[in-house]
Amino acid sequence: MSDIAKKPIGIIGASGYGGVQLVRLLFEHPGVEIVYLGGDSSAGKKYGSIYPHLAHCINLSVETIDLDEVANRCEAVFLGLPNGLACDIAPVLIAKGCKVLDLSADYRFSNLDTYTDWYKKERTDNEIAAQAVYGLPELNRKQIKEAQLIGCPGCYPTASLLALAPLLKQGLIDPSTAIIDAKSGTSGGGRQGKINMLLAEADNSLGAYGVASHRHTPEIEQICSDLARQEVTVQFTPHLIPMARGILSTVYATLRDPGLVREDLITIYNAFYRSSPFVTVLPNGVYPQTKWACGTNLAYIGIQVDPRTGRVIVLSAIDNLIKGQAGQAVQCLNLMMGWDEDMGLPKLAFYP
Helix, strand or coil: CCCCCEEEEEECCCCCCCHHHHHHHHHCCEEEEEEEEEECCCHHHHHHHHHHHHHHCCCCCCCCCHHHHHHHHEEEEECCCCCCCHHHHHHHHHHCCCCCCCCCCCCCCCHHHHHHHCCCCCCHHHHHHHCEEEEEHHHHHHHHCCCCCCCCCCCCHHHHHHHHHHHHHHHCCCHHHHHHEEEEEEHHCCCCCCCCCCCCHHHHCCCEEEEEEECCCHHHHHHHHHHHCCEEEEEEEEEEEECCCCCCCCCCCCCCCCCHHHHHHHHHHHHHCCCCEEECCCCCCCCCHHHCCCCCCCEEEEEEECCCCCCCEEEEEEEECHHHHHHHHHHHHHHCCCCCCCCCCCCCCCCC
């Protein structure tokens, strides 16, 4: 890449956890240059004053959001905004020729009525939304390469879908039996001040939330239905666990063929993900831990079959802020630009 001009990149919503991960990844990416950081409440501040640990290398200020200015300066723009804002911004940027990667839920749904039901915002951008590609490269690599607009998946859906995809695509399970039990670190709740995220509230405690009502449920069900080629309903329960980052998603489902054993499924998973540089299928008897994925764009998958119940158990571990958010968005950018899929993305965790 040293002899190729770097692509100018912008980030709108740069001050949140998703934004700071993007800044870190893109600063070290050989194919891009960050030329614009945009925000609302943080506008006018030096980025190094928001995140002092980056002040020695990021000499940019957060600017007021001016879409004409963004489009003039940037070839691609990441939107790290709360749900309901990107759908007002993306159509303008797309019309001006920018590639857009949205980290919110605004462009994850093929049916905008489903989005409105769960996110309580009416939409008028149907034509643009129809062009969006769901940004899970392991499933939509070809479509992402040709896309102008990416709806980057949520963190829980990423971990859960990577665990479920081979089973659904190959028709190996009864889809109606799929149960997802997932745990996330507190960074999944963003950087805002929330009572349940306070150290005194979250530490030494493990609890479920959004039971039977979490907004990632319809997103998971949409992709599961596409994979299974039939309507799929899943039982999804998220939990908050007292650590900064990471997701462990444990998936249960009933096998259609009770004769399948763990070795069969490991072979199937390895074949399914053979062209996916960020998915590691673990060997017999090895189950993933979130620490292994921390700070990386990797997904670790472990598999077990319980012959007593006829169920398969798949465990998936990712860093919710990297493979579950910013890293996956950069992975999509690499594909859109025709670069190596793993360019500029970390594969080695800090350990222990």
